[in-house]
Amino acid sequence: MKQASAARADVKEQAEALFNQYRNPFGTFTLGSQTHQAVTIPDAVRRCRWISIDLNASGFGLFFVSPSPERARLVACFDSDYPSVSVTTKFMSGADGEEIVRHTRVSTEPRWWCDDGVNGSGDVFRKLAWTTEIEPLAPGTSGIAFPVHAERGQCGLAVFFGSEIILPQDQLYEIHARCFSLFSAIALIRPVDAGRVKTISKRELECLKLTANGYTSEAIARLLKLSVHTANQYLTQCAQKLNAVSRTQAVAKALRLGLIE
Amino acid sequence: MNASAALLANNPSDGPAARLSSRGDLTGFFMDLCAGIGADSYMLVAIVHDQAKNDARIVSSNWIFDAIELTGKRLIAGLAQSMLTAAPGIRPQPLLASQAPDADGLVTGEEARLLDVLGHAEIYSLRLNVGRQRLFVLFSAAAAGSIDMTELMKAQLKCCYALSQIPQLLAQASMQDPLSDRERECLFWVSEGKTTDEVAVILGVSSNTVNSYITHAIQKFSASNRAMAIATAIRSGII
Numbered sequence: 001m002k003q004a005s006a007a008r009a010d011v012k013e014q015a016e017a018l019f020n021q022y023r024n025p026f027g028t029f030t031l032g033s034q035t036h037q038a039v040t041i042p043d044a045v046r047r048c049r050w051i052s053i054d055l056n057a058s059g060f061g062l063f064f065v066s067p068s069p070e071r072a073r074l075v076a077c078f079d080s081d082y083p084s085v086s087v088t089t090k091f092m093s094g095a096d097g098e099e100i101v102r103h104t105r106v107s108t109e110p111r112w113w114c115d116d117g118v119n120g121s122g123d124v125f126r127k128l129a130w131t132t133e134i135e136p137l138a139p140g141t142s143g144i145a146f147p148v149h150a151e152r153g154q155c156g157l158a159v160f161f162g163s164e165i166i167l168p169q170d171q172l173y174e175i176h177a178r179c180f181s182l183f184s185a186i187a188l189i190r191p192v193d194a195g196r197v198k199t200i201s202k203r204e205l206e207c208l209k210l211t212a213n214g215y216t217s218e219a220i221a222r223l224l225k226l227s228v229h230t231a232n233q234y235l236t237q238c239a240q241k242l243n244a245v246s247r248t249q250a251v252a253k254a255l256r257l258g259l260i261e
Numbered sequence: 262m263n264a265s266a267a268l269l270a271n272n273p274s275d276g277p278a279a280r281l282s283s284r285g286d287l288t289g290f291f292m293d294l295c296a297g298i299g300a301d302s303y304m305l306v307a308i309v310h311d312q313a314k315n316d317a318r319i320v321s322s323n324w325i326f327d328a329i330e331l332t333g334k335r336l337i338a339g340l341a342q343s344m345l346t347a348a349p350g351i352r353p354q355p356l357l358a359s360q361a362p363d364a365d366g367l368v369t370g371e372e373a374r375l376l377d378v379l380g381h382a383e384i385y386s387l388r389l390n391v392g393r394q395r396l397f398v399l400f401s402a403a404a405a406g407s408i409d410m411t412e413l414m415k416a417q418l419k420c421c422y423a424l425s426q427i428p429q430l431l432a433q434a435s436m437q438d439p440l441s442d443r444e445r446e447c448l449f450w451v452s453e454g455k456t457t458d459e460v461a462v463i464l465g466v467s468s469n470t471v472n473s474y475i476t477h478a479i480q481k482f483s484a485s486n487r488a489m490a491i492a493t494a495i496r497s498g499i500i
Binding site: 104105106107108109130147148149150151152153155170172173174176177178179180181182184211212213214216244245246247248249251252255256261 | 348349350351390391392393394395414415417418419421422423424425426428451452453454456484485486487488489491492495496498500
């Protein structure tokens with residue numbers, strides 16, 4: 001009897017440890033866990049909801065920001081209405097988000113706004129160091145936006161709304177850190193092409209890697225002791241498998257997907 | 262009281278922090294941070310991709326001259342980009358000089374002893390994201406275990422915030438992104454598989470102009486062709 005309850009306590013402890021591990025990166029996250037964190041969107045939504053609860057926010061949204069100078073738009077990934085899409089999110093992805101997009105590309109400082117006429121959240125935000133006010137991202141709301149960046153240069157924005165947000169200065173760092181680790185997990189699933197890429201052979205990757213390092217087909221052929229024709233064929237196959245139109249794009253895609261370093 | 266002194270007096274963890282505006286402010290900020298987390302020294306490093314090699318460019322540091330000279334740029338670049346380098350939100354792991362990870366052969370026994378003698382018994386390597394720019398900071402202590410982990414994780418975000426306030430200074434010091442906006446745009450579209458003519462249409466300029474932008478970009482990266490220029494730009498997170 002005693003043994004059984006001890007075993008149950010054990011199980012409970014393990015479950016709690018696991019729960020806390022996902023909940024709080026400051027507590028238990030260690031290196032290597034990065035690769036097997038949230039791997040599905042519903043998982044990511046759950047983790048985002050925990051952050052939102054700790055902030056006492058009433059809604060949240062996660063957006064992608066294109067790193068190129070074109071397309072000054074926020075691209076929605078999910079929000080608190082997942083699997084449907086909230087009106088606020090629709091507004092934000094439709095609106096011209098040039099100011100916040102530009103900010104996200106050059107800075108990591110959080111930005112907040114207060115446009116709900118209650119000032120509850122606004123008073124909290126005003127006390128925070130390292131952040132300043134911007135134009136409302138959505139009219140009639142208050143909220144705070146955290147720029148986040150992942151391993152391969154992906155940019156994103158984690159946004160939390162609400163009139164009664166609680167955010168002491170000390171918590172700001174922790175919340176932002178959690179947004180970072182959440183986004184890097186999402187960035188790993190995000191490349192839609194990743195799952196669909198056909199297996200690229202070692203030889204083909206070798207050729208692609210040399211191309212990225214500035215070698216011409218002739219030089220690759222000499223180095224790998226192939227005919228120029230074969231080297232070209234490998235590169236063409238690479239481009240096809242990566243669904244790229246040129247070898248230059250193939251190099252870019254392979255780098256972004258992490259197939260070559 | 263000048264700005265730097267104001268910054269030193271003002272603990273960034275409570276109350277609005279003074280804004281950084283000069284190199285002096287940056288040094289003051291890092292010295293302050295070191296004291297807060299129990300570290301003895303710091304080094305802010307930008308990694309520059311050059312000819313498919315990684316080169317470390319030291320932006321700011323209070324390492325003594327001999328330590329930098331004896332450790333060498335190659336090892337510093339290795340430390341900054343090691344397997345144990347923590348991104349924001351990941352719990353950092355120390356690179357203990359006395360028991361360094363030999364799995365990836367980063368630090369030899371000789372180098373570990375050297376680092377220990379130079380006052381870097383324990384080193385933490387953290388990745389910093391300042392917008393698209395990526396930098397690395399090494400915090401180290403002469404005695405292992407004196408760095409406070411929770412404070413260190415907060416410090417990582419503070420570094421990101423503080424460096425966000427001085428983008429021009431950072432760009433100058435690290436020279437990570439030598440491209441003009443137009444050149445960057447051209448390279449981006451080429452990396453998306455567009456031909457010169459297509460890029461010309463997209464940007465509304467002539468194809469000669471596009472070619473000249475790309476040629477400039479290739480020259481700036483000292484690359485040998487387009488593919489290499491694009492690879493360099495992606496590796497350094499510019500596009």
